[in-house]
Amino acid sequence: MHRCLVCEIRDQSVCRAIDDEDLVVLAKSSKQLSLPPNTTLIEEGSAATAFFNVTAGTVKLFKSLPDGRRQITGFADVGHFLGLTNAGTYSFGAETVDTVQVCRFMRPQLETLLADYPQFERRLLAEVTDELAEAQEQMLLLGRKTARERVASFLLARMIHRPCQTTGEENRVSLPMTRVDIADYLGLTIETVSRTISALRRDHIITGTDHHGIRVLSPSRLRGLASGQENA
Amino acid sequence: MHRCLVCEIRDQSVCRAIDDEDLVVLAKSSKQLSLPPNTTLIEEGSAATAFFNVTAGTVKLFKSLPDGRRQITGFADVGHFLGLTNAGTYSFGAETVDTVQVCRFMRPQLETLLADYPQFERRLLAEVTDELAEAQEQMLLLGRKTARERVASFLLARMIHRPCQTTGEENRVSLPMTRVDIADYLGLTIETVSRTISALRRDHIITGTDHHGIRVLSPSRLRGLASGQENA
DNA sequence: GCTTGTCTTTGATTTATATCAAAAATCACA
DNA sequence: TGTGATTTTTGATATAAATCAAAGACAAGC
Numbered sequence: 374m375h376r377c378l379v380c381e382i383r384d385q386s387v388c389r390a391i392d393d394e395d396l397v398v399l400a401k402s403s404k405q406l407s408l409p410p411n412t413t414l415i416e417e418g419s420a421a422t423a424f425f426n427v428t429a430g431t432v433k434l435f436k437s438l439p440d441g442r443r444q445i446t447g448f449a450d451v452g453h454f455l456g457l458t459n460a461g462t463y464s465f466g467a468e469t470v471d472t473v474q475v476c477r478f479m480r481p482q483l484e485t486l487l488a489d490y491p492q493f494e495r496r497l498l499a500e501v502t503d504e505l506a507e508a509q510e511q512m513l514l515l516g517r518k519t520a521r522e523r524v525a526s527f528l529l530a531r532m533i534h535r536p537c538q539t540t541g542e543e544n545r546v547s548l549p550m551t552r553v554d555i556a557d558y559l560g561l562t563i564e565t566v567s568r569t570i571s572a573l574r575r576d577h578i579i580t581g582t583d584h585h586g587i588r589v590l591s592p593s594r595l596r597g598l599a600s601g602q603e604n605a
Numbered sequence: 606m607h608r609c610l611v612c613e614i615r616d617q618s619v620c621r622a623i624d625d626e627d628l629v630v631l632a633k634s635s636k637q638l639s640l641p642p643n644t645t646l647i648e649e650g651s652a653a654t655a656f657f658n659v660t661a662g663t664v665k666l667f668k669s670l671p672d673g674r675r676q677i678t679g680f681a682d683v684g685h686f687l688g689l690t691n692a693g694t695y696s697f698g699a700e701t702v703d704t705v706q707v708c709r710f711m712r713p714q715l716e717t718l719l720a721d722y723p724q725f726e727r728r729l730l731a732e733v734t735d736e737l738a739e740a741q742e743q744m745l746l747l748g749r750k751t752a753r754e755r756v757a758s759f760l761l762a763r764m765i766h767r768p769c770q771t772t773g774e775e776n777r778v779s780l781p782m783t784r785v786d787i788a789d790y791l792g793l794t795i796e797t798v799s800r801t802i803s804a805l806r807r808d809h810i811i812t813g814t815d816h817h818g819i820r821v822l823s824p825s826r827l828r829g830l831a832s833g834q835e836n837a
Numbered sequence: 838g839c840t841t842g843t844c845t846t847t848g849a850t851t852t853a854t855a856t857c858a859a860a861a862a863t864c865a866c867a
Numbered sequence: 868t869g870t871g872a873t874t875t876t877t878g879a880t881a882t883a884a885a886t887c888a889a890a891g892a893c894a895a896g897c
Binding site: 751752793794796797800816 | 883884885886892893
């Protein structure tokens with residue numbers, strides 16, 4: 374009995390491309406790791422030797438400038454595959470946000486899998502295509518949206534992508550990352566993020582005082598804001 | 606004698622995945638089109654039925670907000686493949702910048718090609734991976750760079766990617782797009798782009814008065830600026 | 838070769854967000 | 868449970884880039 378066979382998130386990841394009878398190959402190709410918060414998974418510019426499949430928690434992906442300015446390009450959560458690159462080195466860094474579980478594939482094993490299972494490659498293409506569409510959406514946000522629109526877009530995206538109904542509360546949005554991370558993701562400063570969240574609370578669009586979670590009171594107004602419709 | 610066999614840019618595009626003897630299949634799967642400047646290739650949100658391979662000229666890809674704000678997410682030139690999406694509709698628009706030649710694939714033909722030629726899919730994965738890396742670099746630009754750094758990055762990227770040494774002039778950069786397009790690509794206004802280019806000229810980092818081309822005098826200073834090293 | 842419209846540049850002013858500063862809340866750990 | 872460190876919030880001020888405005892340069896068509 375190997376772990377891929379009992380993996381609960383298999384159908385949320387590229388691993389669903391592999392049939393049950395071949396799962397043992399997958400299990401042997403990868404190694405499961407559990408990582409504490411703020412662990413470096415990928416060092417920007419280092420040799421691209423490993424690939425990761427996130428099975429629990431959230432990973433932040435980012436690029437930096439020499440003087441320390443940083444742009445988080447995405448948050449990778451359950452099911453996300455990380456590390457693909459055409460160059461021999463990673464063009465981005467990756468760090469855990471909270472406690473994270475990943476399956477790590479080393480390059481030779483991954484290449485064997487890709488060669489042996491065309492459906493695996495097909496799934497990877499679909500995943501990268503999806504990530505590209507998300508990146509384009511984020512470019513629109515970074516280049517053309519106001520601070521209020523950016524924060525609204527962020528909260529909305531998390532509400533839609535991450536239905537954390539486990540608490541029973543309706544429209545609850547969990548924010549495991551710090552304000553610094555949110556600011557670096559939205560191209561703002563922490564002060565602006567904080568002020569904007571406070572303003573949305575004041576306007577009764579969201580509620581909740583917990584720093585790492587809010588509740589959306591008016592999804593429709595949030596949606597309006599996120600798409601730049603108004604200032605309401 | 607079909608056109609793919611004599612195609613001069615085949616090895617710059619995904620088509621290099623297809624062997625010479627199978628090229629006739631490729632030629633039959635696609636249709637060559639010649640398009641004047643400012644032609645809409647892809648309407649944002651329309652059904653994704655066609656895919657394009659650019660064989661000459663430059664295409665701009667963009668996303669818009671309801672009130673008309675626009676973000677150009679990339680310029681696709683020779684060899685670029687356009688139109689992939691997981692949803693049934695395009696999440697972005699595409700318009701020609703100058704006179705453009707494309708080979709158009711309709712969805713069923715493309716799917717047949719993908720199924721029959723795994724190397725074709727492999728090439729596509731590499732191309733999308735590359736585009737994602739570029740998108741991440743652009744997110745860093747949009748979220749964290751100053752106007753001066755953005756313009757420097759843009760000019761530098763075009764100098765490196767598009768060596769237009771045909772004119773004989775060293776380090777010549779061609780800018781077929783308008784200031785509006787450059788501004789919408791860099792997340793700035795046309796006035797800021799214009800002022801910044803003038804400032805770089807004043808600082809003897811670039812030269813040339815032609816609106817659609819400049820010459821880089823100091824690639825090293827431009828590189829420094831683009832990576833945020835200084836203000837020189 | 839002139840005229841008309843478009844694109845680009847330059848200038849003056851405004852503004853959204855950054856920066857600087859400090860208080861309040863939360864967290865970690867003894 | 869208390870204490871110091873960290874994170875978040877709020878406030879005052881500064882600033883880079885946007886906006887508003889107009890002049891110059893260029894391109895296309897007659």
